[in-house]
Amino acid sequence: MSLRALPKVELHLHLEGAAPPALIRDMARARHVDLSGIFDAAGGYRYRDFTAFLRVYEAATAVLQTPEDYARLTRAVLEAAASEGVVYLETFVSPDFCGGRDLLAWREYLDAISEAAAASERDSGIVMRAIVTCIRHFGPDKARQAALCAAETAGAFLVGFGIAGAETAGRPGDFAYAFDMAREAGLGLTAHAGEWAGPVSVREALDDLRVSRIGHGVRAVEDPALVDRLAEAGTVLEVCPGSNIALGLYPDWRAHPIDRLRAAGVKVTVSTDDPPFFHTTMTGEYDRLADAFGWEAADFADINRIAMAAAFCDEATKDAIAKRLETADV
Numbered sequence: 001m002s003l004r005a006l007p008k009v010e011l012h013l014h015l016e017g018a019a020p021p022a023l024i025r026d027m028a029r030a031r032h033v034d035l036s037g038i039f040d041a042a043g044g045y046r047y048r049d050f051t052a053f054l055r056v057y058e059a060a061t062a063v064l065q066t067p068e069d070y071a072r073l074t075r076a077v078l079e080a081a082a083s084e085g086v087v088y089l090e091t092f093v094s095p096d097f098c099g100g101r102d103l104l105a106w107r108e109y110l111d112a113i114s115e116a117a118a119a120s121e122r123d124s125g126i127v128m129r130a131i132v133t134c135i136r137h138f139g140p141d142k143a144r145q146a147a148l149c150a151a152e153t154a155g156a157f158l159v160g161f162g163i164a165g166a167e168t169a170g171r172p173g174d175f176a177y178a179f180d181m182a183r184e185a186g187l188g189l190t191a192h193a194g195e196w197a198g199p200v201s202v203r204e205a206l207d208d209l210r211v212s213r214i215g216h217g218v219r220a221v222e223d224p225a226l227v228d229r230l231a232e233a234g235t236v237l238e239v240c241p242g243s244n245i246a247l248g249l250y251p252d253w254r255a256h257p258i259d260r261l262r263a264a265g266v267k268v269t270v271s272t273d274d275p276p277f278f279h280t281t282m283t284g285e286y287d288r289l290a291d292a293f294g295w296e297a298a299d300f301a302d303i304n305r306i307a308m309a310a311a312f313c314d315e316a317t318k319d320a321i322a323k324r325l326e327t328a329d330v
């Protein structure tokens, strides 16, 4: 069985983090921006550690300057995802990078992204929805402005709100107001936690931000009581194993806790995070998981069912994608 052909649901992908390096290089050349320092000899993104990764990510993102740039990016990202068998994708987008948190500008960016997504859906059938993410190391004030942009544009396409960035900056509770605003607007909620910071960060995201999903969350495995809590509450982890291994959280695939978390009854899902940065793809993730843990088609089907049930889109979209998953001929 080819794992590439398996229909896949991906809940955790940063739109800018999925930018093909060639696209960023092209745009930088056209704008006369020198980005040579962020690429390695093979043309991929170059960084040493998590802090440098965030710096390179933001330098690459800075060449995306117009709604048209984001439309082109969206088309490229969705074409790549569809070729990996992804049928439903939730993508993080940020008003910080799209119009500097100005609501009118943000609307233009979001329209461009949503029109590009509709065109990709017509071409390849892939369905995309967007989650606004605030950036933790930009601080709570900017997070509130990002949440306001999200609340004002919540709807069929913009379905969620989250937080990414350096987990060492501030505490989840500092961002509670932004999350309250997003919750009141009817948005689904997720927070990066338990990636760089330990289990406490996951507890605080649950208690202070009241999210139904955690981005990564893998370091919860260090606290058995928290693992039980996640399993009992049915909290969904957006696990990105290739990202964790590339950033040095775990030495190799066998050491990654995804299989242990799943065995303990935690709802795990699989995503790529920022695929070109981590030299990964959805098929690559599935292949490595199959090699490391003996996961088979039935295991991946189970994970994709869990992901679709946890998706932030409306029920009609969920039902339609769930049917595509059930009837897939692989």
Ligand code: ADE
Pocket: 014, 017, 057, 164, 165, 166, 192, 195, 243, 273, 274
């Ligand atoms: N932004 C993009 N990728 C990220 C990650 N893995 N963790 C935190 N913030 C991010």
Ligand code: ZN
Pocket: 012, 014, 164, 192, 215, 273
């Ligand atoms: Zn992420």
